[in-house]
Amino acid sequence: MTTSSSSSSSSDFICCENGYVLEDVPHLTDYISDLPTYPNPLQDNPAYSVVKQYFVNVDDTVCQKIVVHKDSPRGVHFRRAGPRQRVYFESDEVHACIVTCGGLCPGLNTVIREIVCGLYHMYDVRKVLGIDGGYRGFYSRNTIPLTPKVVNDIHKRGGTILGTSRGGHDTSKIVDSIQDRGINLVFIIGGDGTQKGASVIFEEIKRRGLKVSVAGIPKTIDNDIPVIDRSFGFDTAVEEAQRAINAGHVEAESQENGIGIVKLMGRYSGFIAMYATLASRDVDCCLIPESPFYLEGAGGLFEFMEKRLKENGHMVIVIAEGAGQDLLAKSMDQQDASGNKLLQDVGHWLSDKIKDHFTRQRKMVINLKYIDPTYMIRAVPSNASDNVYCTLLAHSAVHGAMAGYTGFTVGPVNGRHAYIPFYRVTEVPNKVVITDRMWARLLASTNQPSFLSPKDIIEEKKVEGPPTQLLDGENCMDDKLVSK
Numbered sequence: 423m424t425t426s427s428s429s430s431s432s433s434d435f436i437c438c439e440n441g442y443v444l445e446d447v448p449h450l451t452d453y454i455s456d457l458p459t460y461p462n463p464l465q466d467n468p469a470y471s472v473v474k475q476y477f478v479n480v481d482d483t484v485c486q487k488i489v490v491h492k493d494s495p496r497g498v499h500f501r502r503a504g505p506r507q508r509v510y511f512e513s514d515e516v517h518a519c520i521v522t523c524g525g526l527c528p529g530l531n532t533v534i535r536e537i538v539c540g541l542y543h544m545y546d547v548r549k550v551l552g553i554d555g556g557y558r559g560f561y562s563r564n565t566i567p568l569t570p571k572v573v574n575d576i577h578k579r580g581g582t583i584l585g586t587s588r589g590g591h592d593t594s595k596i597v598d599s600i601q602d603r604g605i606n607l608v609f610i611i612g613g614d615g616t617q618k619g620a621s622v623i624f625e626e627i628k629r630r631g632l633k634v635s636v637a638g639i640p641k642t643i644d645n646d647i648p649v650i651d652r653s654f655g656f657d658t659a660v661e662e663a664q665r666a667i668n669a670g671h672v673e674a675e676s677q678e679n680g681i682g683i684v685k686l687m688g689r690y691s692g693f694i695a696m697y698a699t700l701a702s703r704d705v706d707c708c709l710i711p712e713s714p715f716y717l718e719g720a721g722g723l724f725e726f727m728e729k730r731l732k733e734n735g736h737m738v739i740v741i742a743e744g745a746g747q748d749l750l751a752k753s754m755d756q757q758d759a760s761g762n763k764l765l766q767d768v769g770h771w772l773s774d775k776i777k778d779h780f781t782r783q784r785k786m787v788i789n790l791k792y793i794d795p796t797y798m799i800r801a802v803p804s805n806a807s808d809n810v811y812c813t814l815l816a817h818s819a820v821h822g823a824m825a826g827y828t829g830f831t832v833g834p835v836n837g838r839h840a841y842i843p844f845y846r847v848t849e850v851p852n853k854v855v856i857t858d859r860m861w862a863r864l865l866a867s868t869n870q871p872s873f874l875s876p877k878d879i880i881e882e883k884k885v886e887g888p889p890t891q892l893l894d895g896e897n898c899m900d901d902k903l904v905s906k
């Protein structure tokens with residue numbers, strides 16, 4: 423077997439003859455030579471020493487594509503996350519910090535808690551600082567000392583005890599602050615923008631030759647981060663959305679031609695709307711950014727609504743905030759502090775259009791109730807399953823940083839936690855693929871129109887590439903592979 427490797431500024435590739443590609447993450451030893459190593463303190467920890475093979479083999483990797491044909495190449499792999507036999511930091515040498523950036527998401531406090539407790543209980547680390555209010559907190563705010571006692575019950579609360587913000591990323595001021603404070607493990611929790619910010623912080627740290635590990639923990643309620651199976655808080659958000667959909671359904675059911683409209687988060691990716699719809703079974707139509715729709719004429723939304731109202735006397739529509747933006751009147755391009763485009767309120771727009779069409783043009787009596795639970799689904803504490811998931815993410819990040827890996831983000835790939843180079847989670851957003859099975863399942867469950875003509879479907883398939891058994895999966899995790 424021949425092996426070749428190449429290295430770029432942000433990651434290493436190792437390729438073998440049988441098509442095995444390891445997209446590796448950087449390590450402190452890539453740019454600092456002769457670093458001493460130490461036995462992992464976990465080997466003496468009574469909780470872990472009983473576990474056979476607790477330490478991860480250094481060569482273990484996780485494959486990105488799990489469904490393969492017998493002749494397919496072995497494909498892309500990522501380094502498996504977990505504790506290593508040797509670590510690159512002594513416990514009393516570690517000075518860690520944690521920062522949360524971007525929008526809120528259920529589970530932020532759980533991740534913070536488990537990083538602090540993981541460092542403390544697994545690696546005997548005593549110095550952990552919370553950075554107040556996102557990236558700008560590195561250079562403009564006070565820090566918050568974090569101990570297991572301080573974080574003990576924060577996982578039961580929504581939000582982030584550290585505060586968060588958009589904008590304010592000044593790389594050199596941030597790295598100056600890291601250097602001045604003697605911080606050597608940096609845990610950065612946030613979405614695509616945050617991970618881009620973490621990547622440039624890592625590059626600057628490397629340029630300065632500092633022995634500082636930078637670990638990202640991906641956060642996004644929209645589930646728009648690629649490669650990983652799903653993002654933390656998504657499960658909780660979908661569950662919370664059920665309450666709004668249920669309210670919309672109860673209201674709609676109780677009145678003549680009742681229409682419940684529920685707007686859910688999802689700027690560019692409609693995963694929350696799609697999963698909330700599939701889970702509820704009370705939804706008649708789900709509109710997402712990835713699937714363009716139209717109102718008037720044959721095959722349009724109004725025609726479908728009239729049919730559904732005649733059949734059932736009521737209906738529920740779930741709409742993601744980024745859906746149908748092309749239909750709304752163009753407004754001045756506005757951005758938030760991080761440069762994200764501010765969207766127009768599609769929920770109000772759709773409600774007005776429906777009222778106008780049915781009441782004024784069709785002279786029908788309708789009772790429309792518009793529910794906008796936007797912030798309610800992300801301000802809640804994480805549910806049980808997200809709590810366990812957040813714990814694993816935090817522990818994976820702690821193990822990786824202690825083992826000297828840096829410039830990486832963590833997450834499950836086909837159920838196994840892996841260390842993933844930053845660029846892989848920031849280059850292309852994860853989106854619902856409307857020519858894939860999951861969207862087909864949704865269409866089959868609601869019986870809504872696809873809003874696509876046969877010509878559109880052929881065009882769509884040309885753009886996405888033909889669906890194959892290899893790429894087209896049984897769940898969203900596999901479905902996501904199609905979009906890469």
Ligand SMILES: Nc1ncnc2c1ncn2[C@@H]1O[C@H](COP(=O)(O)OP(=O)(O)OP(=O)(O)O)[C@@H](O)[C@H]1O
Pocket residue numbers: 523524525526556557558587588589590591612613614615616617618619620622641642643644759760762
């Ligand atoms: N390309 C970039 N380079 C450096 N920093 C960035 C970049 N993009 C965003 N950031 C910084 O990352 C932080 C968070 O970004 P943003 O507000 O886009 O949220 P996010 O992390 O994408 O989370 P979400 O969109 O899920 O709420 C901000 O402080 C922003 O300044």
Ligand SMILES: O=P(O)(O)OC[C@H]1O[C@](O)(CO)[C@@H](O)[C@@H]1O
Pocket residue numbers: 524525526613642643644687688689743758800
């Ligand atoms: O109002 P904020 O805090 O900027 O957040 C809104 C945005 O955050 C997101 O939830 C992403 O985190 C988007 O779906 C939404 O548009």
Ligand SMILES: [Mg+2]
Pocket residue numbers: 524613614615
């Ligand atoms: Mg983002």
